[in-house]
Amino acid sequence: MRNGFFETATMVINTVPAQLIVGQRDELVSHANQLVREALCPQKGASNCFCTNCRWINNRQHPSLVWICPENDYTLEDIEVIFEKTRFSLDDGAVFFFVLEKANQLTAATANRLLKMLEEPPAGYHFLLLTTNAEAVITTIRSRCVLTNLASASADESRHVLLQHFLNQHQPPDPFIFESELKKQGLDDAQSAALFEVLANAVAALYKDAVLSGNHDLIEQLTRRQELIERNMRRLPQSGSSDLFWKQLWLRWHQ
Ligand SMILES: [Zn+2]
The missing domain is CATH 1.20.272 (Zinc Finger, Delta Prime; domain 3)
Incomplete structure (x- = not known):
């Protein structure tokens, strides 16, 4: 373990490698952003924190974050970065996030490619899948995620x-x-x-x-x-x- 905040963040998040979060688009984005900040910011993403980590996260430039939001349906090319990044194992206790907006636009081909990864990502890698409509997400994906409904x-x-x-x-x-x-x-x-x-x-x-x-x-x-x-x-x-x-x-x- 490198330092305290990584430890706590990992403890909270490690139990859930893949989450499917359902809600309105704006709240989805800010909720996911906040989850990532809580894990990667030394102040746990306090609302008044503008540390380097928080700024990088807000600008989607954090080295431990990949945020994907396709124009239309997901292509295999869109998700290739996931396999590139996860080839490397993380330091003990470190965490890395993939946020996939519009999870309902994962196609059968991209879903198939992702299944195994969502089920058993290498240690420390986490997936936040966002959607405004859980019913529209391919069943095989849905069944591998823990569902969080922001509305409820x-x-x-x-x-x-x-x-x-x-x-x-x-x-x-x-x-x-x-x-x-x-x-x-x-x-x-x-x-x-x-x-x-x-x-x-x-x-x-x-x-x-x-x-x-x-x-x-x-x-x-x-x-x-x-x-x-x-x-x-x-x-x-x-x-x-x-x-x-x-x-x-x-x-x-x-x-
Ligand atoms: Zn911060």
Whole structure:
């Protein structure tokens, strides 16, 4: 291992040699750019970082990055660079990125040529395939990638806003605002269960902090809330009773 940031970056990224990222074109490009910066910049791509690595990455000139964006369908010539670069093995702990925009424009021939590489790239080489339409990506490619959907990631985040109505001590409980946000989310049963788990974990963490800091009022309040969570854990919403579940929980929570 050469230095710290390579180590961490490799630990995070090494588990996933090939990712297929789905989203709007602009967010795809900035998301991929950010992933590369997090791995190659000593500041992990902090928003105010303008180090040489970040500048090279932003200009697509970084020696550990090849960014491909074909006009039309991919040709074998477009992807040849991948095989040229990967002939060389990287230093221990180093990482190298190939970003392939418009992954839905990989043809059968280019996909075939890439399959083995995506499946088992030489150590340290990573592939970020970007597309606005996952369905249009050749199945053999899709099945070799870990899929990340940027739209659903941001939907997750916006769902977490709902939890502020349970966790934010500084926000006075307001049933009308809560109900209108609940309606806006339109949670189904599975999403409710997932969100409830996030809430349960957050309360458990708060409880731990309260115990450590010896805040007795908070410990008492959080003990009641943990009991409430346990009771509700056994009656998670089924068959579309999500909104009712959250409303009742909210009422008891703020009693
Ligand atoms: Zn930087």
